[in-house]
Amino acid sequence: MLSTTDRPGNVSAGGTTVGTKHTVVSAVESPVVRWVLSKPALGGTVTSTATVRAAIRVGAGAFVPVTFDGQPETSFPITASGEVVIIESDPIPVTIPAGSEVTVNVWGNSDTGGAVQVSPNTWISGVDPGYILGGQATVVDSTYSTGLLKPSMRPAAILGPGTFPSWVLTGDSITMTSNSHLERWARGTVRAAVKSAMGGEGWYHYPAVFNQRLGQVLPFGTHVLSAMGVNDVNTSAATAMQNAVSYWQQIRSFDEIEQLIACTITPCFVSSTDGFTTLEGQTPATNNRPEVNAWLRDGAPLLSGVPSPGSTDPATVRIGQAGHPVDLLADTSSVIQDADDTGRFRVDVGPLGGDGTHFNSAAHDLISGYLASILP
Incomplete structure (x- = not known):
């Protein structure tokens, strides 16, 4: 005090x-x-x-x-x-x-x-x-x-000159939560980082809120770690994918940004009868999350800049390839979901589900450790 x-x-x-x-x-x-x-x-x-x-x-x-x-x-x-x-x-x-x-x-x-x-x-x-x-x-x-x-x-x-990467952490209320997994990763790996997250927002809110959100911090960043998508699961999968691409492209419109890392969508809107202690007690929501995550894990294929799930066209570009706005995918959902990816939280390490969307501290720790193992 x-x-x-x-x-x-x-x-x-x-x-x-x-x-x-x-x-x-x-x-x-x-x-x-x-x-x-x-x-x-x-x-x-x-x-x-x-x-x-x-x-x-x-x-x-x-x-x-x-x-x-x-x-x-x-x-x-x-x-x-x-x-x-x-x-x-x-x-x-x-x-x-x-x-x-x-x-x-x-x-x-x-x-x-x-x-x-x-x-x-x-x-x-x-x-x-x-x-x-x-x-x-x-x-x-x-x-x-x-x-x-x-x-x-x-x-x-707090700004000052530097030659090291400067990270912008983005997301919704899960990221906005104090000491979220993105912040734990940044602190645990000693990264210069600033968070720009707002509860309830998703890819679909952009570009309307871009100026007062990311647009104000991207000029000072070099790397972006984005955990959006939970609030986009109730649209069609095609709409969510296109909104994601538009969001990524806005970020890459800033010349300062050298690398963009996207995350898969974690389990959300899950109910439980037993505090997320068993898989049987969980009821996952019906939404577009499985389709969007499958597209992301396939490298979010784009054909002429348009989401093209499953595309085999030689002109298709995927995450990490020239012409794609995203450099790397962090499959954060796989860290805390059940093995079959049914939309339920895993239970083999204890309950993780929190309120069914905002997972608990143990889950934040698991994702933070995963990020430390894959990010440059």
């Missing part, structure tokens, strides 16, 4: 101060903190103006004030949902050693008394408490709180 003396600057009464912790993989000189905001203020209106201040601490050191164009704070109009506000700090006069934990405190207020805008990836109450230090949106200084706990302004990235 942060001390009440850690407020960034002499803030006025009102507003909310929150702290987030970040692990920096490589040594960075004079880092820049970047915020990507795309939702209106909680308690504010689209006509409000938000004012923010920030401070950064490396390890247990002193907090260093963050400036914006040489000023101790910055203000911006609170936009309608879907519009994007980008805020970048000036280079901050600190050195961050490799592996250091960095704390970023942000105070924000709006002229209507609400909290400032939230990041494009919000949190799921009771499922994803990890975005804000200390619990589900812990307010650093309750004296300067509007009362309701809010995510407020979580930084999207």
Whole structure:
């Protein structure tokens, strides 16, 4: 828990101060903190103006004030949902050693008394408490709180020069969950990574939300690990496949991206009568997942850019071949599904099913270990 003396600057009464912790993989000189905001203020209106201040601490050191164009704070109009506000700090006069934990405190207020805008990836109450230090949106200084706990302004990235791969982790609510398998893999293998995931979203949401999601982080990445597809299983298989291709192509439209890794669709919308302890007690949902996964495992064959399941045409391209947007498939579903791929969760290592879609911590660990064994 942060001390009440850690407020960034002499803030006025009102507003909310929150702290987030970040692990920096490589040594960075004079880092820049970047915020990507795309939702209106909680308690504010689209006509409000938000004012923010920030401070950064490396390890247990002193907090260093963050400036914006040489000023101790910055203000911006609170936009309608879907519009994007980008805020970048000036280079901050600190050195961050490799592996250091960095704390970023942000105070924000709006002229209507609400909290400032939230990041494009919000949190799921009771499922994803990890975005804000200390619990589900812990307010650093309750004296300067509007009362309701809010995510407020979580930084999207801490930026600095580097010559190593920088990973963008994408997905839906399974990935959005704090300490998901993608994050466990990134931390366990010491990768520079940023997560861009939103509950309920799938391939079909793009390109509509691309600007406020991936479009804001891809310019700083070199590799993408994508775990989409669960929310696309209730369309036709052909539609899901085409939406996947469009999504992949959008990612590869960024010249910075050197490699794209896609994942198979994990078991989802499965019910269980016994807490996922037996296969017999599980009832898988009827959806397009088997067809889409079969297409993915066959290399997601494309003919003239169009999904072509089972194609034997010599002009067909598959994952890893020139002309295909995906470089590698991670068959994450095979790690936690039953051996016959019936849509049920395996039970030989204990129950994994969670709520039938959002699998439990043991399953996240299994997939993380699998990713560590196959990814470059």
